[in-house]
Amino acid sequence: MRVVVAASVSALVIAAPTSAFAVDYLSADQAAKLMFPEADAFEARNVTLDAAQLQQLDAQGVRGRSASWPVRVAKRAGATLGFVVTDAVIGKVELIDYAVGIALDGNIRQVEILSYRESHGFEIRLPAWRKQFVGKGSASTLRTGDDIANISGATLSCNHVTDGVRRIVAVVALARRGGTLA
Amino acid sequence: MNAPLHASTGWTRRAQPLLGSLVEIGVRDDGANACEAVDAAFAAVREVQACLSRFEADSDISRFHALRRGESLPMRTSTSCVLAAARMLQLDTDGAFDISLGSAPDGWRCEGGRLLKLDDSVQLDLGGIGKGHAVDCAVAALIANGCTTGWVNAGGDLRGFGDAEWPIRLRDEVTGGVRPFASLYDGAFATSHYDRHSRSRLAHAVGGSIVRAHVSVAAPLCLWADALTKVIAISGDTAHPLLARFGARAWSH
Numbered sequence: 001m002r003v004v005v006a007a008s009v010s011a012l013v014i015a016a017p018t019s020a021f022a023v024d025y026l027s028a029d030q031a032a033k034l035m036f037p038e039a040d041a042f043e044a045r046n047v048t049l050d051a052a053q054l055q056q057l058d059a060q061g062v063r064g065r066s067a068s069w070p071v072r073v074a075k076r077a078g079a080t081l082g083f084v085v086t087d088a089v090i091g092k093v094e095l096i097d098y099a100v101g102i103a104l105d106g107n108i109r110q111v112e113i114l115s116y117r118e119s120h121g122f123e124i125r126l127p128a129w130r131k132q133f134v135g136k137g138s139a140s141t142l143r144t145g146d147d148i149a150n151i152s153g154a155t156l157s158c159n160h161v162t163d164g165v166r167r168i169v170a171v172v173a174l175a176r177r178g179g180t181l182a
Numbered sequence: 183m184n185a186p187l188h189a190s191t192g193w194t195r196r197a198q199p200l201l202g203s204l205v206e207i208g209v210r211d212d213g214a215n216a217c218e219a220v221d222a223a224f225a226a227v228r229e230v231q232a233c234l235s236r237f238e239a240d241s242d243i244s245r246f247h248a249l250r251r252g253e254s255l256p257m258r259t260s261t262s263c264v265l266a267a268a269r270m271l272q273l274d275t276d277g278a279f280d281i282s283l284g285s286a287p288d289g290w291r292c293e294g295g296r297l298l299k300l301d302d303s304v305q306l307d308l309g310g311i312g313k314g315h316a317v318d319c320a321v322a323a324l325i326a327n328g329c330t331t332g333w334v335n336a337g338g339d340l341r342g343f344g345d346a347e348w349p350i351r352l353r354d355e356v357t358g359g360v361r362p363f364a365s366l367y368d369g370a371f372a373t374s375h376y377d378r379h380s381r382s383r384l385a386h387a388v389g390g391s392i393v394r395a396h397v398s399v400a401a402p403l404c405l406w407a408d409a410l411t412k413v414i415a416i417s418g419d420t421a422h423p424l425l426a427r428f429g430a431r432a433w434s435h
Contacts, residue, residue, distance in 0.1 A: 001370075001401070001402045001429060002369065003365070003367075003371070003400045004364060004365045005363065005433075025197050096204075110198075113198060113204060116197065158202060159202075
């Protein structure tokens with residue numbers, strides 16, 4: 001083991017941290033292939049919940065939040081293998097894109113983080129800061145964190161992701177019962 | 183999955199929500215099947231979580247909590263490894279390092295591969311040491327699967343191995359943002375931040391007052407880096423004699 005502390009570390013301690021951090025792990029398509037390697041096709045669908053279905057979600061203690069969800073249906077020789085749903089959550093200092101793979105029996109097959117960005121707590125709340133990520137795929141996103149940097153610090157909570165995964169499982173189950181997702 | 187993802191960058195890098203945080207794993211694409219190795223490393227982290235998590239009903243720790251005084255259960259490998267380390271630190275810090283968080287420091291004992299309950303009120307929390315062990319297990323899985331260079335970062339408890347210098351940045355929990363702190367070669371690094379606004383709390387064994395500290399520890403193994411941040415935070419001593427035993431260094435921020 002060898003550790004070299006940054007030369008100007010004492011100055012940096014006093015200086016306000018300013019750098020944002022961002023990393024892309026997988027595109028949604030790559031995640032879908034990783035979760036269902038046996039699939040020969042993925043059908044893009046958009047699951048839209050109606051008001052009654054959103055109320056059902058509420059009744060299950062899952063906040064619906066959005067009425068529309070992008071779903072990739074994994075297929076092999078025409079038969080459905082499962083579903084991959086992508087979503088984004090915003091935490092105190094982070095914005096996380098993630099994908100959930102759900103098998104036909106409704107169980108979670110895999111959860112993968114697609115991208116992760118963080119900045120100042122107050123900065124991420126600004127609409128302009130958020131807007132720069134809207135509509136961008138992994139190929140076009142800003143890549144400030146491309147150098148392999150490890151962050152050590154207060155433990156980052158993944159509660160938002162965990163809640164989001166639970167919500168997606170409920171949404172897919174509801175859509176399948178309602179016949180909008182075969 | 184045969185082709186490594188992100189092959190163009192020379193690294194395979196993935197993250198999953200585990201251990202109540204984000205676990206990031208990266209390996210250099212140099213011949214080994216990086217994707218399978220990373221899958222194996224995530225599986226190793228899940229196995230540690232399945233042994234130690236208070237939030238999983240089937241974990242050794244949850245099943246231990248359900249026991250009555252005088253009963254015992256067989257421990258899985260990760261459980262006995264982490265509990266042995268925790269007991270050693272408890273003895274060497276005169277009880278300051280206490281995974282029972284004051285509920286009953288001597289209410290548990292490991293004996294012949296079994297975990298004995300000695301006090302009905304004992305509640306174990308391995309949050310201060312388990313994550314580091316999970317990182318070590320993930321690194322072992324990567325190496326066993328042929329990876330020569332890589333890193334595992336479990337929400338800030340991290341370890342790098344192989345022929346690379348790992349730049350370490352520190353996160354500021356209060357204001358957000360990160361700043362460069364150090365570079366690490368073949369070793370582990372962990373940071374703990376305890377304050378009024380922190381998610382984690384730490385109390386002094388005597389008096390129970392809340393610890394306020396922001397410390398980092400570098401050590402060859404992540405289990406010790408993780409656990410020693412608590413020892414340094416409680417003692418306030420970045421030259422604590424235990425550091426030398428584990429080849430560790432500490433900083434207060």
